Amino acid sequence: MNACISVVCYKSKTLSNGENPLMLQVSKGGKRKYQSLGISILPRYWDFTRNKPKPNCPNREYIQKIILDKQRELQQRMLEFNTEQKEYTTTTLLNNENTKFELKTVSEFYHELIEKYMHEGKCGNRLIYKSSFNSLNAFSKGKVDIPFSNIDISWLTKYEKWLRSKNNKETTISLMFRTLRSAYNKAIKAKCARASDYPFNEYKITKFNTTTSKRAIAKTDILKFKTEIQPVGKRQYIELSKDIFIFSYLCGGINFTDIANLTHENIQSGRLHYIRQKTRKQIKIGIPQEAMRIIEKYSKTGKGYLFPILDSKVHKTALQKQNRIHKLLGKVNKNLKLLAAQLGVEANVTTYVARHSFASVLKKSGVNIALISEALGHSDLATTQIYLDSFDNEQVDDAMKNLL
Template sequence: MSKKMFRDCMKEYIAGLMARNASPETISGYSKDLEMVNRFLEQRYNGFVMLEDIQTQDLEDYLTMLRVKRNYQPASVNRHLNTLRSFYKYAIKKGWTKENVVAPIDQLKAPKKERTFIDEKEYQQLVHAIEHPTIKTIIQFLFFTGLRITECLSLTLEDVDLEEETIFVQNGKGNKQRKIPISPKLLPVLIDYKENIRPDTESNFFFALAKTGKVSDVYVNRILHETTKKLGWKKKVTCHVLRHSFASNLVKNNVHIVHIQKLLGHADLKTTSVYVHANQEQLAQAIHTL
């Protein structure tokens, strides 16, 4: 087995992710994580590092550095560990190394984060307080479809079929496609947007501004932040919180978890199950049905 440099393996691993059609977020996140690992190792070894020379202790020290020197939260340290696990799995499969030096490292205990979501009443308050007509429509759209903001903003005019009352998501995570029915509460909002609000532009994006022909996720989140501040809310509401709210409200209405999984475009049911945060009262009610 010829020795390979860690930095070369890293580049090949990222190229492999691209070939597998991993999402841009995954590729960018894993690239940054591995760049940081490489910098740490090159400083430690005073030069280029061979994959074969890396020891478990090196990677444990790297993760400790993230926690102690950089004050990373346990969940962030675990994310770096998961990147390394994924990298080593690939490296072994490719025959670059025989030893998985990450295997002995355990994840840190991370406190379970309570997912923020808003209910129907808060949603009405929020929508009422947003003055920008296009952004107001996008907020309503996210609350009633559960789409990721990147999916929402990349929809074209053809993807939103108001006659068939369906949304065709073509650019889902991992390039997966799915169809979402349009809620009867959302349909008149979208018809009004298309007829009266959407600017006369050559852009093919469904959500468009006159100046740019598109809308950025940063702009939507900024208006959300400004609006919640104006309302005096302590709760931090982002576009992703609206996706959580969609899922949580479906759970509350006893929609089957498999249907929620399909609507959210989750590949794994485990990901969807985090929304089923039943409280003690709901559990008591469940027992009373027996």
């Protein structure tokens, strides 16, 4: 008796983004087993009667391809069992213990990963793996069409020396190696590479020094950015750059990407409510009067957003938004460096300095250390935001009085 294979939208489990996972449902001999397809969907885009995505479902063709590929794989496996006259259960059918490796080259696997993240709208992941591939491609002079087994300790040592010869910072080298290691692990899991060839058990990437220099500046230097400024050459966005820096500092160290995505809906009862793009953590924080004045200054020219960074009529896809934010962030950071020089601030000022300075100033003002975490100086301040959210609004508001 053959197994019955179908795909269902698993409503018993709801992910943090409101989507439900798509699951393979295999039934045989009165027993039923489920296996995740690795993708999820909002229930409004799923036809529960026909068990397939609705015509208006985003990435419908991509989802259908994954479903059909997996169904064909299981049907082929059933055919092999029947041909060899072997008994099988739902568990052995899904576990596929006899699966043969479908080895892929580094180039093939990277391109599949990049395409997958693009279809899923995970632009951050896509950019990381694309940067990693471009680095590998430059190092190998375009010869990335190699099996993963070629990446051994000797290969990795040469790659490290090449990265250093290009004057890459230690944090950049660490990121390149961590991304390559991640891709290798994913390839092993997908049976596109062999675990026996894995080089990172011996080649430790923890040796790279990923500590960064302190990014925070003093309150006195922060306040200089509130003064009137003189035009700097013919560069655009000078005033916007300054205002974004101050707004970030005043509003909990909110980063540039989150600022770009703010709309009027994020202001509720005089407070800023938003979900961090990076961690998906919900943030609720008071808006000081100075920050509200900055919002009012740009809200009418925001084209669907609070700040004139994105245009709701132009930047519709996740990739379009990412490209626009990346482009404008570069301009804003260049302007901040020019402003810092003009104001006599001796520091490499970027939008992230506002984020670090927010936490540093509160810490030096005697604010509860649990509120401002010890994650300062590291590239990720997600812990700080988690602590902020765990306290009452009154505690956060009282702490923020120390900013100016």
